[in-house]
Amino acid sequence: MARISLDHLRHAYGPKGLANPVYALKEVHHDFDDGGAYALLGPSGCGKTTLLNIISGLLQPSEGRILFGETDVTNLPTEARNIAQVFQFPVVYDTMTVYDNLAFPLRNRQVPEAEIENRVRGILKMIDLESWARRKARGLTADQKQKISLGRGLVRSDVNAILFDEPLTVIDPHMKWVLRTQLKQLHRQFGFTMVYVTHDQTEALTFADKVVVMYDGQIVQIGTPAELFDRPRHTFVGYFIGSPGMNVMAAGIDGAEAIIGGSRVALPGRPVIPGAAKTELGIRPEFLSLSREGLPVTIRKVEDIGRQKIVRAAFADQPISLVLREDQEIPADAKLRFDPAAIHIYADSWRVDYAMTGRA
Numbered sequence: 001m002a003r004i005s006l007d008h009l010r011h012a013y014g015p016k017g018l019a020n021p022v023y024a025l026k027e028v029h030h031d032f033d034d035g036g037a038y039a040l041l042g043p044s045g046c047g048k049t050t051l052l053n054i055i056s057g058l059l060q061p062s063e064g065r066i067l068f069g070e071t072d073v074t075n076l077p078t079e080a081r082n083i084a085q086v087f088q089f090p091v092v093y094d095t096m097t098v099y100d101n102l103a104f105p106l107r108n109r110q111v112p113e114a115e116i117e118n119r120v121r122g123i124l125k126m127i128d129l130e131s132w133a134r135r136k137a138r139g140l141t142a143d144q145k146q147k148i149s150l151g152r153g154l155v156r157s158d159v160n161a162i163l164f165d166e167p168l169t170v171i172d173p174h175m176k177w178v179l180r181t182q183l184k185q186l187h188r189q190f191g192f193t194m195v196y197v198t199h200d201q202t203e204a205l206t207f208a209d210k211v212v213v214m215y216d217g218q219i220v221q222i223g224t225p226a227e228l229f230d231r232p233r234h235t236f237v238g239y240f241i242g243s244p245g246m247n248v249m250a251a252g253i254d255g256a257e258a259i260i261g262g263s264r265v266a267l268p269g270r271p272v273i274p275g276a277a278k279t280e281l282g283i284r285p286e287f288l289s290l291s292r293e294g295l296p297v298t299i300r301k302v303e304d305i306g307r308q309k310i311v312r313a314a315f316a317d318q319p320i321s322l323v324l325r326e327d328q329e330i331p332a333d334a335k336l337r338f339d340p341a342a343i344h345i346y347a348d349s350w351r352v353d354y355a356m357t358g359r360a
C-alpha cells in the first residue's frame, strides 16, 4: 500500500499548447494517506473520473506530478503502477469459471496455489458466490458479474491502491448496502489504500473515512462525514452534503451581525472578510427553529418524514428549510431563530473565520 501524492495536478482535454485551455481539473494538490479509504464525491462533470484516471495512469495530467510513496509515477503506464481497478460495468472472462476469474490476478503473479485458494475462498464468501465457484461466468447476471469484478479488485494484498469507479451502479439496492459494509470491513482488516468514485452521498459517507468533495474541477474539502456536516469549507459542500442541504443566503456583514433583507442576525463574532467579496450566511436546517420571538418568516409547507419534519419557508424573500423534531410545535405566528454557534459566513463561497472567537 502507498500514500498517493497529487502534486499540483491540472488537466485540460484537447490539444496541448492552447492559449486558453479549459481545465477539467483545476489545481489539485493533496495527499491521500497510506491505508486511507477515500471517496471522491461530486456531481456529474466535476472531474472525479479525470482525477481517478490520472491516478491509475489511464490519463497523463497536463501539469503536475503523481507520486506513490516516494516514487514519481506520472510517466508510468497503468501496468507498472501495481494497482487494482474496479469499473462501473463488469469486466469478466466469460469462458473462465468464477473461481478462475478471481484467481487470475494472483496466477499472473505466480502466487502459490495454496495461497490463491485461501484468498479466493475468502472473496467468494464475501461476494456470496461460493456455490458458483466452479461454474462458467457466462451464465451470470450483470449484478453477479460485477461482484466478480469487485472480488478481483480485492483479491491481491500487495497492490499500491485499489481504485473504484462507481462500482455499485449495477448492483441491486440491498446488495449495495451489504457490499459497502463488507468493503469497509475489508479495509479495516487489511488497510488497503482505497479511492472510490461516486456521486452518491450515502455511498460516500458509509464507505469512506475521508470524503473528498469535488466541485467544478477542484477539491473543495477533504474531511470526515462529521467535518463536512459541521464545518463545510465551501458553500457547495454545505449544499451537497445533508438532506436538505445547508441554507445559503446572500447576506451583508456589519461587524458581528449579518444583514439579510431587513433583518439582522447576531453572529458569534466578527467575520474576517477579505477585500470586496460576495458574502453569504450558511446554516444547516437542523440549527434553525421556530418560536414566538425572532425574525419574520413565512411558512410555505411542512413535510412529515417520520421522526422529523421539514419546514419549507421564506425568509427575507429567500427560500429556507428547517428540520424540526416531530413533536416540536409550530406557533401560530411563528418567528425564526438562528443558533449563532452554527452560523457560517462565506466570502466568495469559501468559509471565513471569526476574528473575536478565533473559530477556524
Ligand SMILES: Nc1ncnc2c1ncn2[C@@H]1O[C@H](COP(=O)(O)OP(=O)(O)OP(=O)(O)O)[C@@H](O)[C@H]1O
Binding pocket: 013, 014, 024, 042, 043, 044, 045, 046, 047, 048, 049, 050, 051, 199
Ligand atoms: N475525453 C474527454 N474529452 C473532452 N472532455 C472530457 C473528456 N472526458 C471528460 N471531459 C470533460 O471533463 C469534465 C470532467 O469530466 P469527468 O468525467 O472527470 O467528471 P465526473 O465528475 O467523473 O463526471 P461523471 O460523474 O458524469 O462521470 C467534464 O466537463 C467533461 O465533459
